[in-house]
Amino acid sequence: MNDVGESLSKVLDFDTMINLLGYPFVQQALLAAAALGLVSGCLAPLVVARKMSFAVHGTAELAFTGAAAALLVGVSVGVGALAGAVVAALLLGLLGQKQTERDSVIGAILSFGLGVGVFLLWLNPERTANKFSLLVGQIVGVDSADVLLLSGCAVVVLLVLAFVYRPLLFASVDPDVATARGVPTRVLTPLFAVLVGVATALGVYTVGALLVLALMVTPGAAAARVTASPVRATVLAVVFAEVAVLGGILLSLAPGAPVSAFVTIISFVIYLVCRAVGTRRLARASRVPAAA
Helix, strand or coil, X not given: CHHHHHHHHHHCCHHHHXXXXXXXXXXXXXXXXXXXXXXXXXXXXXXXXXXXXXXXXXXXXXXXHXXXXXXXHCCCHHHHHHHHHHHHHHHHHHHCCCHHHHHHHHHHHHHHHHHHHXXXXXXXXXXXXXXXXXXXXXXXXXXXXXHHHHHHHHHHHHHHHHHHHHXXXXXXXXXXXXXHCXXXXXXXXXXXXXXXXXXXXXXXXXXXXXXXXXXXXXXXXXXXXXXXXXXXHHHHHHHHHHHHHHHHHHHHHCCCCCHHHHHXXXXXXXXXXXXXHHHHHHHHHHHHHHHC
């Protein structure tokens, strides 16, 4: 019990947390995380509606591969992760057009990306801390150039999403009817995959490639449990993603633990609360006709 108490006191060491907030690298990490939370929150409900959770995981693995390649050759990890994620998104969007083939395509790309990424890390025996951060995230490596890259990518993703949101939502809710109505689903599918790929690459900085699902999927799944409105679901998903990623960074400061551990815990707690609220609402709604 004493060990547990000491661990909790280390996590909740608010004095250390406040002191660390004065460091530029922490402030830059919070800015990058805020951009990631906004983008992932906007995309998450559509990811859930289009049943692309597995695709996000596959994209993250190639983002990891690109980041590992960038680390090996000495260029920006963000650029490498972005390139890998976009390549993965294009492959998923083009090769996975048919529903019957999608899972197998994602599985093939996922295993390929993870295998190549591990090999690239093996080729680079130095920088062990950086290699570990590609998988589980860290905030020390985020500098001002990375913040500019993340912010620029976030703006581009949000602008493109705003332009295609209505037909994309239609195609996500009822793809067959959308196709019959002339919605260009064959264009929207790879385009949305690229947007997801860019957002996934942004997550490599903070939560790492392995646990980016906590921001790209869980907030949308949580929002879907409490509302059926696409607009409300998007707003809630953004709030949930921001709370998870910013709260995760703050809680990780004092103990110096990986950010992803706290991000995933907060995100999952939010999901459980929303699931309980949604279940209670359904139970209450089912009792109303009976009482009437």
